[in-house]
Amino acid sequence: MIDDALIAQAAAVLKAGGLLGLPTETVYGLAADAGSSQAIARIYAAKGRPNDHPVIVHLAHVEQIRDWAIDIPGEAWTLARAFWPGPMTLILKRAAHVLDAVTGGQDTVGLRIPSHPVAHAVLAAFGGGVAAPSANKFGRVSPTTAQHVRDEFGDAVDLVLDGGASEVGIESTIIDCSSPALRVLRPGAITEAMIADALGIGGKPVAGQQAAAPRVSGSLDAHYAPRTRLLLVAPEALAATLAAQQARRVAVLSRERPAGFGDEWRQAAADACVYARELYAHLRELDGVGADVMLIEAPPQRSEWDGVNDRLRRAAFGSGVD
Ligand code: TXA
Ligand code: MG
16 A cells, blocks of 8 residues: 555655645644754745744654654653654653744754654654644645645646545644643543543643633634535524525535535535545535535544544634624
């Protein structure tokens, strides 16, 4: 399944300071050499992202985190052993050499060891750290297929590797381990319950997201947004909200197909993991049907839905209520 020649080509693109569309198990990344300010500047330019926003550094092996972080607490090693390789990013105190372009000038660095075999092969072949924000324009829906990356960036990316549809589908859980009280800065597939479980009885309590968190671009309210106006609607209000749209063209993501809907409807999965896997493709597709408004039936508020509900809330922000 892994094409060695293509992996070598990808590593060469990174070494040359180029941009690579990199499949990971969460979403596709827009990857560049984390040791080169010029390469990282290309990421910011392509994404249209403010350049004081930090990027995550991706590594092949857990031991490499010592090259990028200092004062790594015991809890971080416990989490690393439990969830890496996988959909988790740890925020740690930066090592002195880590570029300001990576950290956004903060004294911390975000590190992740992805589990996708193609990502792992590229990282192992390259050898160094790879900066990779999600491969979407700033504020837009993250990509979960190679085609999404090509659609978004075209020739601005030197090479896009196709690793199939991302299995997790939403971005990694970000856990701040840089101060004594661990905090989840961005919910994801690794839930707070899983984190608490891994840390055991002796672990420090994990606090949820807080207003005073370090800068996380995913924490801006209007994020992950489709272009179509989006309304999150409680299940019991869906029928009435639909009826109230009158002449407007409507796209719907819901458990059951509303009467009369065809291409403008996507079925929402009952399982939180499946829902997350499909979410961004659904948002992109429904964004493309030319609707005036997109109605999304709100999923349950249970903790396994935290990651999905976080992304939906941000996608709907600014759309107002009808
Ligand atoms: O799943 C993922 O994390 C994907 C894949 C490609 O690995 N990457 C991703 O990157 O979502 P990005 O840049 O779209 O989101 C990373 C988030 C940003 O909100 C950024 O602000 C935050 O991580 N971040 C990175 N370094 C940080 C730091 N030192 N302190 C606080 N937040 C940090
Ligand atoms: Mg992103």
